[in-house]
Amino acid sequence: MKQVRMDPRTRRRLNSARRVRDLLRAAIVHEEFPAGALPGEAELMLSFCASRQVIRDALGLLREEGLIKRVQGTGTFSVASKVRHAFSHLHGPEPALERVSHRILTVTREVAAPRVTDRLGLPRGSECGVIEYLAVFGDEPYYVCTAYVPLPLIRVVERGRSVTEWYQVYEAAGFEIGVTDQAVEAILADDEVAGLLDVLPGAPLMLFERLVRDRTGQPLEYAFARVRGDRIALLAQLPRHSRQRRPHPSAQET
Structure with missing residues (x-):
């Protein structure tokens, strides 16, 4: 079966998102965010020197794992303490x-x-x-x-x-x-x-x-x-x- 070739820029972005995902997951597991509230997108972009899309992709991966949720008008929170x-x-x-x-x-x-x-x-x-x-x-x-x-x-x-x-x-x-x-x-x-x-x-x-x-x-x-x-x-x-x-x-x- 042939593999679909991915645009190199897309591959780099997704690889960056996975690395950010891993680091955020570790911070959540070790309870480094007060009250489980994650920093906003702008702060995460500065912390990881990453684009907004990379941060959104990383947060999307964590949501798929059931580890975080987005509360409209409030922010992003960890919902499943390990x-x-x-x-x-x-x-x-x-x-x-x-x-x-x-x-x-x-x-x-x-x-x-x-x-x-x-x-x-x-x-x-x-x-x-x-x-x-x-x-x-x-x-x-x-x-x-x-x-x-x-x-x-x-x-x-x-x-x-x-x-x-x-x-x-x-x-x-x-x-x-x-x-x-x-x-x-x-x-x-x-x-x-x-x-x-x-x-x-x-x-x-x-x-x-x-x-x-x-x-x-x-x-x-x-x-x-x-x-x-x-x-x-x-x-x-x-x-x-x-x-x-x-x-x-x-x-x-x-």
Whole structure:
């Protein structure tokens, strides 16, 4: 299939708009605009040394993402605050500004699949508890989770609706949480999950696969949380580990 050739000036303008979009998105995520109000077009043109059309294109891209909205006669505002999730220790969304709540959707028991028995340290063929719940940030669905737990913990996890951070449900029951394994990947929302999270089917999600252990290493929970990709920003500081490298040939003496 032939690609439509774009005018070089148009391509340069759109590339500039995407770069402005990225920088504005970062500023929104890090809450750098007071009360969520973005500067006016004239100020943005000066800040980015960009044309009015580039600024309008960038704002249009952010509107398509659902991150900002234009209020006639007032200005442009961010409308979808992202949860800033520090990836340095185990925690849920910080409930400083809006309350986090959990809605237990279903609680069942079933014969555990081999992967579940391996993760939870259960005998093959034994049963486990399966809890489906929805986490709500303020009034907006944030993530939906499937959690597998040993049968004695079903009653513990059913109390999850009364905590603002999911892991508190274990701590309130007397467990001291130790090391948790986390794996994160990008996925797309299926029809069922899309309905629960109020997004379109195929919308981008972040999948958190986690194995929670207590201080002794005993597994408490093996879970899959599907988080709205438009509502989360992962933050981390990554050290660079030194390696023994062979000198580049150009640096060696001849």
